[in-house]
Amino acid sequence: DQQVKQNSPSLSVQEGRISILNCDYTNSMFDYFLWYKKYPAEGPTFLISISSIKDKNEDGRFTVFLNKSAKHLSLHIVPSQPGDSAVYFCAAAANAGGTSYGKLTFGQGTILTVHP
Amino acid sequence: DGGITQSPKYLFRKEGQNVTLSCEQNLNHDAMYWYRQDPGQGLRLIYYSQIVNDFQKGDIAEGYSVSREKKESFPLTVTSAQKNPTAFYLCASSRRLAGVTEQFFGPGTRLTVL
Numbered sequence: 001d002q003q004v005k006q007n008s009p010s011l012s013v014q015e016g017r018i019s020i021l022n023c024d025y026t027n028s029m030f031d032y033f034l035w036y037k038k039y040p041a042e043g044p045t046f047l048i049s050i051s052s053i054k055d056k057n058e059d060g061r062f063t064v065f066l067n068k069s070a071k072h073l074s075l076h077i078v079p080s081q082p083g084d085s086a087v088y089f090c091a092a093a094a095n096a097g098g099t100s101y102g103k104l105t106f107g108q109g110t111i112l113t114v115h116p
Numbered sequence: 117d118g119g120i121t122q123s124p125k126y127l128f129r130k131e132g133q134n135v136t137l138s139c140e141q142n143l144n145h146d147a148m149y150w151y152r153q154d155p156g157q158g159l160r161l162i163y164y165s166q167i168v169n170d171f172q173k174g175d176i177a178e179g180y181s182v183s184r185e186k187k188e189s190f191p192l193t194v195t196s197a198q199k200n201p202t203a204f205y206l207c208a209s210s211r212r213l214a215g216v217t218e219q220f221f222g223p224g225t226r227l228t229v230l
Contacts, residue, residue: 046219108156
């Protein structure tokens with residue numbers, strides 16, 4: 001049972017335009033969400049996170065939006081740059097701030113290609 | 117420089133052999149994790165450890181074993197019982213025991229079983 005889903009395996013955008021990566025989840029206990037970026041043959045690196053008490057978090061060119069009622073989050077990259085080309089994973093966790101150890105459930109990933 | 121190291125980067129083994137993947141961190145993190153990545157399946161949790169001498173099974177622990185004798189080290193053994201061991205293995209660590217904080221990942225080890 002895939003609790004975190006990234007339904008678009010790939011996305012292609014032009015340099016300078018907006019990239020929108022989507023993620024859906026089914027577990028209503030998830031209350032903390034993260035986005036990671038991964039280059040081939042490397043480990044993922046943390047990009048941005050959002051708690052369920054917020055609906056938006058912004059860090060430079062990266063903004064994450066959370067729609068709790070739809071169980072949907074998205075990552076916006078504006079403007080997109082060729083160096084943003086990578087695989088993007090969303091991840092979710094339940095009971096943030098509680099006694100959980102921080103287990104993350106990952107989506108399948110979306111390959112983003114930004115063309116010059 | 118603080119970080120997570122995994123060695124080796126590429127590993128080849130014959131079918132039926134056990135193999136141990138190394139993971140070391142100097143971030144003073146309490147929690148450590150092992151994931152495997154397969155094409156189109158994202159990252160799946162194999163084992164995790166919250167503290168020295170303690171570890172728990174993740175979602176796909178069958179055919180794997182771990183130890184946590186030191187805070188800095190969390191080696192993963194892929195045993196001959198693991199049916200599909202060829203994959204990209206990622207080790208991660210995080211700062212706190214309780215609650216959610218970001219996990220920091222190592223560079224990964226690609227294991228190929230021939």
